[in-house]
Amino acid sequence: MLKEIVIIEDDDSSFFLSHRLLGKMNVTKEITRYRDGSAALSALVERTSNNKSQPDLIFLDLNMPVMGGIDFLRLIREQIPFGNCSEIVVLSSSELNFDINNTSRYGVSLYLLKNLTVKKVMQAVDLVTLNVKPSIKRYNVLLIDDDEISNRVLRHYLVALSSNSDSVESGEEALGLFEIHKYDLIIMDLQMP
Numbered sequence: 554m555l556k557e558i559v560i561i562e563d564d565d566s567s568f569f570l571s572h573r574l575l576g577k578m579n580v581t582k583e584i585t586r587y588r589d590g591s592a593a594l595s596a597l598v599e600r601t602s603n604n605k606s607q608p609d610l611i612f613l614d615l616n617m618p619v620m621g622g623i624d625f626l627r628l629i630r631e632q633i634p635f636g637n638c639s640e641i642v643v644l645s646s647s648e649l650n651f652d653i654n655n656t657s658r659y660g661v662s663l664y665l666l667k668n669l670t671v672k673k674v675m676q677a678v679d680l681v682t683l684n685v686k687p688s689i690k691r692y693n694v695l696l697i698d699d700d701e702i703s704n705r706v707l708r709h710y711l712v713a714l715s716s717n718s719d720s721v722e723s724g725e726e727a728l729g730l731f732e733i734h735k736y737d738l739i740i741m742d743l744q745m746p
Contacts, residue, residue: 555581555681557608559639561593561625562586563617571612571644571669578671580678581609589617590625597639598632607639609681612669613661615645615652623652626659642677644669648708650717666709693735696720697727698742707740 558581562568572584585608587593593611600607615622622643629641642663643656653664662680665673694711698704699722711718719734721727723745731739 555609557583559608559611562614590620612644692737694718695736695739699745
């Protein structure tokens with residue numbers, strides 16, 4: 554069982570759902586909430602200054618007022634040495650490659666889409682208790698499909714798998730991207746106009 558999990562989340566509904574699930578799963582003794590990155594940063598830096606322990610795990614939202622998740626990550630890594638820092642798991646509604654890549658620059662352990670599920674909690678807890686790190690390799694995937702719904706569904710799954718994806722609606726657009734970028738996988742609809 555973990556000693557403490559911190560949730561940095563401004564949205565009351567998201568916090569409520571996460572807090573409730575963590576409580577039901579009984580994976581931590583204490584859950585601490587901060588409504589923005591600035592409040593969390595101040596508290597965590599103060600703990601370091603006072604030689605107090607850091608939380609075992611931090612769930613971090615990206616889009617918050619005052620100080621968002623990216624700024625929090627940049628500043629926490631500047632002010633607290635990596636060895637003293639908690640495992641940080643981004644829990645966000647953003648599926649943008651920009652956000653995923655930006656967070657990985659700051660040593661984020663895991664990038665998850667909201668809302669928490671039992672499986673996602675177990676992945677995060679395993680990071681701490683078993684020191685199980687997810688694969689660092691992010692696959693670059695090109696999606697070629699003229700159906701917007703299919704593209705959105707596939708992008709959702711690829712984000713969950715920590716893959717980077719570009720999406721186009723035609724073979725011509727795909728050829729243009731293929732000349733510029735290197736892809737590990739191409740997923741293509743064979744019946745397009």
